[in-house]
Amino acid sequence: MVKVLISDKLSPKAADIFRNRGIEVDTKVGLSPEELISIIGEYDGLAIRSATKVTPEVLEAATNLKVVGRAGIGVDNVNIDAASGKGVVVMNTPHGNSITTAEHAIAMMFAAARQIPEANASTQAGKWEKSRFMGSELNAKTLGVIGCGNIGAIVVDRAQGLKMKVIAFDPFLSPERANDLGVEKVELDALLARADFITLHVPLTDQTRGIINAEAIAKTKKGVRIINCARGGLVVEADLKVALESGHVAGAASDVFEVEPAKDSVLFGVPNFVATPHLGASTAEAQENVALQVAEQLSDYLLTGAVTNALNMPSLTAEESNKLQPYMMLSQQLGSFAGQLTRTGLKAIKIDYEGSVASLNCRPLTQTIVASLLAPIMDSVNVVSAPVIARERNIDVSEAKHERDCDFQTMIRLTVTTEQGERSVAGTLFGGKRPRIVNIKGIEIEAELGKHMLYLTNEDTPGYIGALGMQLGEAGVNIATFHLGRTAPGQDAIALIELDSPLDAAQLEKVKQLPQTKQVTQLKF
Secondary structure, X not given: OOEEEEOOOOOHHHHHHHHHOOOEEEEOOOOOHHHHHHHHHHOOEEEEOOOOOEOHHHHHHOOOOOEEEEOOOOOOOEOHHHHHHOOOEEEEOOOOOHHXXXXXXXXXXXXXXXXXXXXXXXXXXXXXXXXXXXXXXXXXXXXXXXXXXXXXXXXXXXXXXXXXXXXXXXXXXXXXHHHHHOOEEOOHHHHXXXXXXXXXXXXXXXXXXXXXXXXXXXXXXXXXXXXXXOOOOOEOHHHHHHHHHHOOEEXXXXXXXXXXXXOOOOOOOOOOEEEOOOOOXXXXXXXXXXXXXXXXXXXXXXXXXXXXXXXXXXXXXXXXHHHHHHHHHHHHHHHHHHHHHOOOOEEEEEEEEEEHHHHOOOHHHHHHHHHHHHOOXXXXXXXXXXXXXXXXXXXXXXXXXXXXXXOOOEEEEEEEEEOOEEEEEXXXXXXXXXXXXXXXXXXXXXXXXXXXXXXXXXXXXXXXXXXXXXXXXXXXXXXXXXXXXXXXXXXXXXXXXXXXXXXXXXXXXXXXXXXXXXXEXXXXX
């Protein structure tokens, strides 16, 4: 009999779902890592929330484990790379607590605007300090929403009900989607300058880490209030503390922190700061919803092979999986490459399959490309949800198959259309299994992507490569591989450089200042 372990506190109805579908289930909450490792080999499925840590050690001992289901959005407690290596599917429930989290952001906005926690403490201490707690109305104020995905869109709707004017910064928000939501799409600097309240609803990525820092806060109007119910690390806590103490930021509220559990934050005790212990998803309704959803998803997969909300695999059969696996790696690299270089709203994604790949089931490849393209900036996107998100945002996704001969036996070409124009990247498989980038923006190049890559565009002039190499050498960063391409002598050139370690901000800035440099972007794979 198929057997599932529930190792975190879930609604009792989740266990009932497993039993009603003929699955044996054990509920063992509060296991130590050693205890979990000692028993995990008995189970085919594991249902968790945030307490259980699914580490490489746990996965190594999980000899029968086929699927991990996270009741909630974040999967920071699951080592997805290790799970993929062991063939374990990782699922989450990305929409089960969206309303709850959005409502908490609105509640925190009210608390910061009206100083509710401080007023409550003062009043219950026997004081009556009406003049001390002068608040601010939300009515007619401008709310700046950073990230207009599922949760952000709900916040927009609730804020409009409060008669707020809403502006939004989201590189993946199309003009059509912005119009549907009734928001004005703006660039980040414009949002910072205009907003009376700022609320964050983006994932924590290399691009969004520290998005609200001293430099960003300096661009805001005096008296702004900042709300973060998304992820710790989006706001630089030390910089926010300085701004609160100076009075430039009139109030702030955070449900998330750089280090959690947050037992000692620099923000604690700062005037006009409201804190809650990551309560965004903590309502009875949300807990019930995600518990029932994850039980259904795990049951479907274990009994029928159906995949829903998987983070590390597309929907496909076992037979197709073996054939598509090398192409999946190539598709992930192409999508991630384009996604990390996208800075403006997406309008269209076109994928051309040429040669032998055109005879295969390409839908999982398309899903993988779209998910990898959206992942650098969007929260909770996966191969299942990516097509839905693209449709919601009016991003046209098309694919074409050409079994005609091409320059390579097989090739995938990704063309991305943004508000600034169109660009493409193409790749192939060497030896039928090794992904290679072979064309970028019409320029031929042959590059294998490593973990840390530096992408440059420059004017093709003598001495540039030498100056670049010297700059990297002075930074103490070793070059692993160096790939070059150009349109013609003296014209546009590109370089893809694999580094042993990434550049820090100062080192990257020095590379940008080299003469003839047009663009420099660090990529991570």
